Amino acid sequence: MPKPAVALDLLLLPSWLVPVEPAGVVFQNHGLGIRDGCIVFIGPRAEALKCDAAQIRELPGMLLAPGLINAHGHAAMTLFRGLADDLPLMTWLEQHIWPAEAKWVDEDFVRDGTDLAIAEQIKGGITCFSDMYFYPKVASERVHNSGIRAQLAIPILDFPIPGAASADDAIRQGIELFGDLKHHPRIKIAFGPHAPYTVGDENLEKIRVIAEELDAPIHMHVHETAFEVQQALESKGERPLARLGRLGLLGPRFQAVHVTQVSDEDQALLVESNCSVIHCPESNLKLASGFCPVERLWQAGVNVAIGTDGAASNNDLDLLGETRTAALLAKAVAGSATALDAHRALRMATLNGARALGIESTVGSLEVGKAADLVAFDLSGLAQQPIYDPVSQLIYATGRDCVKHLWVAGKPLLEDGRLTRLDESQLTAMAQAWGRRISGHDE
Numbered sequence: 001m002p003k004p005a006v007a008l009d010l011l012l013l014p015s016w017l018v019p020v021e022p023a024g025v026v027f028q029n030h031g032l033g034i035r036d037g038c039i040v041f042i043g044p045r046a047e048a049l050k051c052d053a054a055q056i057r058e059l060p061g062m063l064l065a066p067g068l069i070n071a072h073g074h075a076a077m078t079l080f081r082g083l084a085d086d087l088p089l090m091t092w093l094e095q096h097i098w099p100a101e102a103k104w105v106d107e108d109f110v111r112d113g114t115d116l117a118i119a120e121q122i123k124g125g126i127t128c129f130s131d132m133y134f135y136p137k138v139a140s141e142r143v144h145n146s147g148i149r150a151q152l153a154i155p156i157l158d159f160p161i162p163g164a165a166s167a168d169d170a171i172r173q174g175i176e177l178f179g180d181l182k183h184h185p186r187i188k189i190a191f192g193p194h195a196p197y198t199v200g201d202e203n204l205e206k207i208r209v210i211a212e213e214l215d216a217p218i219h220m221h222v223h224e225t226a227f228e229v230q231q232a233l234e235s236k237g238e239r240p241l242a243r244l245g246r247l248g249l250l251g252p253r254f255q256a257v258h259v260t261q262v263s264d265e266d267q268a269l270l271v272e273s274n275c276s277v278i279h280c281p282e283s284n285l286k287l288a289s290g291f292c293p294v295e296r297l298w299q300a301g302v303n304v305a306i307g308t309d310g311a312a313s314n315n316d317l318d319l320l321g322e323t324r325t326a327a328l329l330a331k332a333v334a335g336s337a338t339a340l341d342a343h344r345a346l347r348m349a350t351l352n353g354a355r356a357l358g359i360e361s362t363v364g365s366l367e368v369g370k371a372a373d374l375v376a377f378d379l380s381g382l383a384q385q386p387i388y389d390p391v392s393q394l395i396y397a398t399g400r401d402c403v404k405h406l407w408v409a410g411k412p413l414l415e416d417g418r419l420t421r422l423d424e425s426q427l428t429a430m431a432q433a434w435g436r437r438i439s440g441h442d443e
């Protein structure tokens with residue numbers, strides 16, 4: 001008896017299919033089939049064409065890969081893009097960004113800034129992002145409407161912030177939002193103590209207990225600068241990572257953002273606790289924060305993901321560009337040209353991101369059974385020729401303008417470079433209006 005044909009909603013036939021897992025593999029003349037938002041078929045073109053597909057899409061000259069995962073950012077800060085440049089972290093934060101946030105950030109700001117960030121990220125090949133910003137409930141509504149996937153970290157500091165009168169208030173709201181979105185297919189809630197220098201032991205212990213109870217991730221800026229570590233040593237006699245370890249926060253659900261300062265003891269803690277590091281090379285370069293030793297951590301067994309950080313310190317949300325920067329910088333930092341090769345760099349921007357966010361069983365690679373979160377890059381242009389290794393070409397010679405199509409859970413959010421659910425010109429005008437207001441040109 002002949003086997004019944006596999007039923008598909010959509011069959012994609014790219015020139016190259018890069019599953020990321022298994023590592024280093026590039027399939028040519030293969031197809032990927034989607035049904036009910038999931039990948040249900042990956043196989044040779046001839047086999048693929050035997051499937052019973054409602055729609056077939058040829059993608060000549062294109063590389064199909066898992067959607068990029070931006071593992072750290074502050075989405076609504078797109079509206080502060082370029083507001084305060086060329087400053088070191090603490091001057092940037094204390095004298096410019098925090099005063100601007102106190103003045104401007106409200107629910108409208110977060111709604112508009114998050115929409116702008118989502119649009120920029122979809123256009124750049126990102127299917128999932130991690131956000132740590134004020135009014136996370138508002139951000140969750142924008143994520144829900146846009147169709148993208150996200151982790152939203154509830155911001156917690158020892159002092160009042162926009163949208164929360166105290167750390168206890170922020171935690172209470174976080175628990176409520178966690179409950180409301182527990183079954184959301186695309187949104188995951190995490191707890192986001194801002195940094196070791198803004199959250200004391202008492203609140204960190206409360207966060208540890210709640211996160212343990214809910215099995216929720218903890219997302220935190222850690223060891224961003226040498227100054228942070230030095231100040232902690234002077235005031236507390238302990239390095240921040242050691243303190244977090246003593247308080248019991250480090251574990252597989254812990255996401256340590258930045259980590260530019262890594263002693264041998266710090267590295268042992270990261271390895272033993274099995275937490276993830278989220279590398280933000282362009283923000284670290286721009287704020288002169290330091291260099292994360294990506295290759296050393298990777299070789300030691302630490303899961304290293306990548307993030308853009310906010311648009312006020314980057315100044316874009318271009319994860320493909322960020323990955324190129326990471327691959328180049330890793331070589332300089334390690335003093336070795338073999339550090340973070342193109343295939344591993346792509347893995348860092350996909351599967352490692354998924355693992356950091358605790359969604360590795362759902363996304364991060366092209367595997368049957370995973371959600372169809374995909375991006376098609378057009379490598380047919382002059383600047384990509386000739387193509388010996390399409391992954392090398394993607395990382396070292398391709399810009400985000402080559403992102404052509406993008407799907408999240410099988411739904412097209414970008415077609416031929418155009419957003420399907422968001423209005424680009426409306427978003428541009430909205431961002432310009434905020435810019436005029438914030439720079440005082442509206443009065």
Ligand SMILES: CSC[C@H]1O[C@@H](n2cnc3c(O)ncnc32)[C@H](O)[C@@H]1O
Binds near residue numbers: 132193221
């Ligand atoms: C807790 S909400 C986010 C909070 O963090 C600020 N922020 C943005 N980028 C950085 C960074 O690189 N290090 C530390 N803090 C950062 C943002 O402005 C919000 O106040």
Ligand SMILES: [Zn+2]
Binds near residue numbers: 073074257309310
């Ligand atoms: Zn940040």
